[in-house]
Amino acid sequence: MAEQKLPTRAEDFSEWYNQLVLKAELADYAPVRGCMIVRPYGWALWENIQQALDRRFKATGHVNAAFPMLIPKSFIEKEKSHVEGFSPELAVVTIGGGEKLAEPLVIRPTSETIIGHAYAKWIQSYRDLPLLINLWNSVVRWELRTKLFLRTLEFYWQEGHTAHATFEEAEFETRQMLDIYTDFAVNEAAVPVIPGRKTAGERFAGADQTYSIEAMMGDGKALQAGTSHNLGQNFAKAFEIRYLDKQGQLQHCWTTSWGLSTRFIGAIIMVHGDDQGLILPPRLAPFQVVIVPIFKNDEEKGPVMDLARKIRADLVASDIRVKLDERDGLTPGFRFNDWEMRGVPLRMEVGPKDVAKGSVVLARRDRPGREGKTFVTLDGLPATVSKALVEIQAALLARATQFRDSKTHHPTDFAEFRTCVESGFALCFWCGSEACEARAKEQTKATIRCIPFATEPANGACIVCGQPAAEKALFGKAY
Amino acid sequence: MAEQKLPTRAEDFSEWYNQLVLKAELADYAPVRGCMIVRPYGWALWENIQQALDRRFKATGHVNAAFPMLIPKSFIEKEKSHVEGFSPELAVVTIGGGEKLAEPLVIRPTSETIIGHAYAKWIQSYRDLPLLINLWNSVVRWELRTKLFLRTLEFYWQEGHTAHATFEEAEFETRQMLDIYTDFAVNEAAVPVIPGRKTAGERFAGADQTYSIEAMMGDGKALQAGTSHNLGQNFAKAFEIRYLDKQGQLQHCWTTSWGLSTRFIGAIIMVHGDDQGLILPPRLAPFQVVIVPIFKNDEEKGPVMDLARKIRADLVASDIRVKLDERDGLTPGFRFNDWEMRGVPLRMEVGPKDVAKGSVVLARRDRPGREGKTFVTLDGLPATVSKALVEIQAALLARATQFRDSKTHHPTDFAEFRTCVESGFALCFWCGSEACEARAKEQTKATIRCIPFATEPANGACIVCGQPAAEKALFGKAY
Numbered sequence: 001m002a003e004q005k006l007p008t009r010a011e012d013f014s015e016w017y018n019q020l021v022l023k024a025e026l027a028d029y030a031p032v033r034g035c036m037i038v039r040p041y042g043w044a045l046w047e048n049i050q051q052a053l054d055r056r057f058k059a060t061g062h063v064n065a066a067f068p069m070l071i072p073k074s075f076i077e078k079e080k081s082h083v084e085g086f087s088p089e090l091a092v093v094t095i096g097g098g099e100k101l102a103e104p105l106v107i108r109p110t111s112e113t114i115i116g117h118a119y120a121k122w123i124q125s126y127r128d129l130p131l132l133i134n135l136w137n138s139v140v141r142w143e144l145r146t147k148l149f150l151r152t153l154e155f156y157w158q159e160g161h162t163a164h165a166t167f168e169e170a171e172f173e174t175r176q177m178l179d180i181y182t183d184f185a186v187n188e189a190a191v192p193v194i195p196g197r198k199t200a201g202e203r204f205a206g207a208d209q210t211y212s213i214e215a216m217m218g219d220g221k222a223l224q225a226g227t228s229h230n231l232g233q234n235f236a237k238a239f240e241i242r243y244l245d246k247q248g249q250l251q252h253c254w255t256t257s258w259g260l261s262t263r264f265i266g267a268i269i270m271v272h273g274d275d276q277g278l279i280l281p282p283r284l285a286p287f288q289v290v291i292v293p294i295f296k297n298d299e300e301k302g303p304v305m306d307l308a309r310k311i312r313a314d315l316v317a318s319d320i321r322v323k324l325d326e327r328d329g330l331t332p333g334f335r336f337n338d339w340e341m342r343g344v345p346l347r348m349e350v351g352p353k354d355v356a357k358g359s360v361v362l363a364r365r366d367r368p369g370r371e372g373k374t375f376v377t378l379d380g381l382p383a384t385v386s387k388a389l390v391e392i393q394a395a396l397l398a399r400a401t402q403f404r405d406s407k408t409h410h411p412t413d414f415a416e417f418r419t420c421v422e423s424g425f426a427l428c429f430w431c432g433s434e435a436c437e438a439r440a441k442e443q444t445k446a447t448i449r450c451i452p453f454a455t456e457p458a459n460g461a462c463i464v465c466g467q468p469a470a471e472k473a474l475f476g477k478a479y
Numbered sequence: 480m481a482e483q484k485l486p487t488r489a490e491d492f493s494e495w496y497n498q499l500v501l502k503a504e505l506a507d508y509a510p511v512r513g514c515m516i517v518r519p520y521g522w523a524l525w526e527n528i529q530q531a532l533d534r535r536f537k538a539t540g541h542v543n544a545a546f547p548m549l550i551p552k553s554f555i556e557k558e559k560s561h562v563e564g565f566s567p568e569l570a571v572v573t574i575g576g577g578e579k580l581a582e583p584l585v586i587r588p589t590s591e592t593i594i595g596h597a598y599a600k601w602i603q604s605y606r607d608l609p610l611l612i613n614l615w616n617s618v619v620r621w622e623l624r625t626k627l628f629l630r631t632l633e634f635y636w637q638e639g640h641t642a643h644a645t646f647e648e649a650e651f652e653t654r655q656m657l658d659i660y661t662d663f664a665v666n667e668a669a670v671p672v673i674p675g676r677k678t679a680g681e682r683f684a685g686a687d688q689t690y691s692i693e694a695m696m697g698d699g700k701a702l703q704a705g706t707s708h709n710l711g712q713n714f715a716k717a718f719e720i721r722y723l724d725k726q727g728q729l730q731h732c733w734t735t736s737w738g739l740s741t742r743f744i745g746a747i748i749m750v751h752g753d754d755q756g757l758i759l760p761p762r763l764a765p766f767q768v769v770i771v772p773i774f775k776n777d778e779e780k781g782p783v784m785d786l787a788r789k790i791r792a793d794l795v796a797s798d799i800r801v802k803l804d805e806r807d808g809l810t811p812g813f814r815f816n817d818w819e820m821r822g823v824p825l826r827m828e829v830g831p832k833d834v835a836k837g838s839v840v841l842a843r844r845d846r847p848g849r850e851g852k853t854f855v856t857l858d859g860l861p862a863t864v865s866k867a868l869v870e871i872q873a874a875l876l877a878r879a880t881q882f883r884d885s886k887t888h889h890p891t892d893f894a895e896f897r898t899c900v901e902s903g904f905a906l907c908f909w910c911g912s913e914a915c916e917a918r919a920k921e922q923t924k925a926t927i928r929c930i931p932f933a934t935e936p937a938n939g940a941c942i943v944c945g946q947p948a949a950e951k952a953l954f955g956k957a958y
Contacts, residue, residue, distance in 0.1 A: 032584060035549055037545070040543065043544045066517040072510055093570050
């Protein structure tokens with residue numbers, strides 16, 4: 001139950017976020033530093049995210065499996081860039097069953113290596129390709145600065161791992177999965193994202209190419225919300241993943257991996273939330289509608305509860321996720337604030353007058369106050385509710401897109417650039433050199449989030465060095 | 480692809496099991512001793528088990544959440560019996576991010592302790608009760624003798640953890656969840672189970688009472704297939720889980736926990752499988768029907784594949800899980816064996832004659848050879864298939880029940896007892912003493928699997944000591 005107010009986002013965005021996560025009962029701190037308990041309300045949101053993604057993975061021919069969390073430490077060391085990237089972050093098991101282990105084991109920070117080991121065994125010929133497997137699990141990375149959902153020692157995610165006969169197929173897969181993430185973000189989470197290519201310095205440890213979707217948070221900062229990697233033949237060579245082609249030649253496979261994590265919940269909070277709390281997109285909300293019964297005494301209570309229960313049954317029958325607030329001894333005002341904190345998209349108020357008139361009040365979470373309130377009749381109520389949910393979903397996407405666009409600038413000199421990235425994104429020419437990328441970061445703390453696919457044919461001067469540039473990069477300060 | 484034959488169950492039941500798991504591609508050995516990779520076909524089966532259970536959990540008011548896998552070692556030591564039970568089996572993380580940890584962490588062997596820590600914080604008053612949370616995750620126990628699905632270092636399961644205001648409510652919950660496991664086993668997995676109470680020596684470490692469901696495998700041995708524990712106030716006292724009651728008194732809660740794991744997949748294999756491989760109950764099978772197209776040349780292939788694809792679409796539209804075997808260059812005989820190994824309940828053969836006659840062949844996996852084959856017309860095919868699946872489901876349950884009953888004996892002296900438990904169960908009087916329980920085990924290796932709820936009012940002589948006994952116990956050799 002959420003009684004106290006949040007700090008406003010303008011006052012302290014970071015503290016607004018921390019308190020919202022706790023007060024909306026999405027997650028809690030665990031006894032181990034940097035770990036997180038995902039509470040039932042937060043996990044229900046994650047389950048809806050899982051379903052929306054899993055449906056898309058299966059529709060494109062992927063299957064799920066489970067790989068062990070314990071990996072021999074030597075595995076991590078087999079791929080050169082991979083070990084450099086992950087060694088500093090490992091949790092190491094040295095004792096099992098009361099005895100010191102001969103070889104230490106690590107808790108997976110990601111599963112490319114153990115996948116490589118298995119694929120080398122399973123894949124023999126071109127008939128076994130493509131192999132398209134996804135895992136839903138958690139991984140552990142020993143992060144020093146943590147924040148609930150955004151960066152935790154253990155986090156929940158899916159990791160897809162595929163093997164292909166050719167580079168082209170692997171590249172197609174890598175881009176296809178990024179498209180799926182984009183579609184999910186935009187159409188399920190109402191989070192407008194910018195898909196693009198990462199620079200060499202921002203690639204996954206062991207990838208030839210990394211693509212990402214980048215979203216703008218309510219404070220103008222960027223959040224990387226999903227990544228897809230073309231691993232080339234790096235892991236195939238490190239683990240000897242080979243196949244006999246149609247000509248009987250032994251070839252190394254081409255592999256990919258791609259992941260989206262509980263971090264995405266952080267994106268949803270920071271894109272849609274307001275000073276009253278969370279606002280959830282209807283398509284992912286655990287409860288799309290909350291019914292708040294209002295009565296002063298037992299005489300009023302009976303008919304109000306009867307009507308509320310009947311409405312609940314009707315909405316459930318129409319596949320609407322509905323919660324009837326049956327808690328005793330709480331004022332309507334308290335309940336309204338509580339459900340606003342939790343971001344339920346639509347509130348329905350049912351009182352004695354409504355029983356008499358055959359109507360109810362609907363209040364939209366995305367439009368606080370009188371503006372978002374309407375009286376609707378009981379006739380065709382499920383259809384009315386469904387329509388309102390569709391409208392809210394669209395309104396959230398429109399608002400987030402408008403916000404992001406208003407804070408995405410196109411600076412033409414470095415002074416202007418410096419100002420833009422203080423409060424939003426800068427989309428501007430970059431010559432492609434690591435030196436310019438590093439200089440921008442050093443002087444402004446902004447990094448290249450991605451090189452968006454969809455920028456106009458580009459010829460201009462690099463924002464940092466002024467030399468000719470053939471593409472535009474998206475700069476921003478990142479979470 | 481499964482080309483070689485299995486050993487028969489009569490020859491070597493254990494080796495039959497091991498090879499079946501690998502050849503049906505349910506699971507594979509991992510690089511770390513005792514760990515398991517659950518392959519896509521095995522995981523699809525587990526996903527169906529998850530859905531069947533999750534539906535039942537949610538219908539009884541439970542919600543899902545996620546707790547961290549890492550637990551401070553000191554937590555395990557807070558409950559006396561718990562530490563004795565689990566200490567020898569722990570995997571211990573001593574290094575994180577390259578540094579030795581001040582306090583070692585254990586990978587959860589089960590989550591009672593970290594749940595206790597959180598519940599103590601979340602529960603304040605009687606209004607917060609009952610708290611009904613379930614977790615889907617994996618746990619690690621350092622087992623010495625392992626076998627795929629039956630006993631692995633890491634295994635997948637659900638663990639329910641609930642807190643209540645009274646002993647009676649906790650006991651009701653404990654029994655309710657055992658009922659849910661029984662209902663799931665019988666009606667989804669076609670595994671007839673015997674629910675009952677565990678003896679003191681077989682209880683969960685920290686429980687006041689443990690209940691279990693016990694199933695008979697194809698070799699007459701017993702498998703504990705799910706457990707439900709009334710934890711009394713043991714964990715509530717160890718972790719100070721307290722609530723203010725309606726009178727304003729501070730009380731300790733009463734807690735329960737209950738779990739069912741990927742071990743259940745082992746039960747399905749060993750209850751239903753035959754010498755040709757796996758037989759899956761239709762309600763849980765990843766593919767309920769496999770369509771095998773049969774043709775000699777490209778001229779035949781076109782119309783056969785057209786019909787096969789049309790049938791697939793019709794079955795999918797009727798919510799039947801169907802696989803069309805489109806692999807190239809394999810003989811029908813090879814395909815038949817392959818799908819028999821994988822236990823698909825119903826095979827549909829589509830050949831050129833079928834196209835001409837408007838019919839197909841259906842072959843039941845549970846009735847090998849001609850006996851299980853029928854020609855059916857295309858008219859109303861989805862209904863025909865649905866009906867066949869219902870019949871197969873019922874036939875599997877009937878067969879397993881008949882087998883179990885035929886091998887459950889009611890010995891009246893110890894010599895007879897000794898013979899019975901060589902090949903099955905003995906349901907017989909037991910005086911309740913640990914000495915008799917131990918003596919039976921010492922002399923026959925049979926243990927008390929449970930004290931079934933549903934035995935007739937009992938007055939007789941203990942099978943071991945001959946003294947008066949007031950209840951019957953189910954003895955068997957256990958996995």
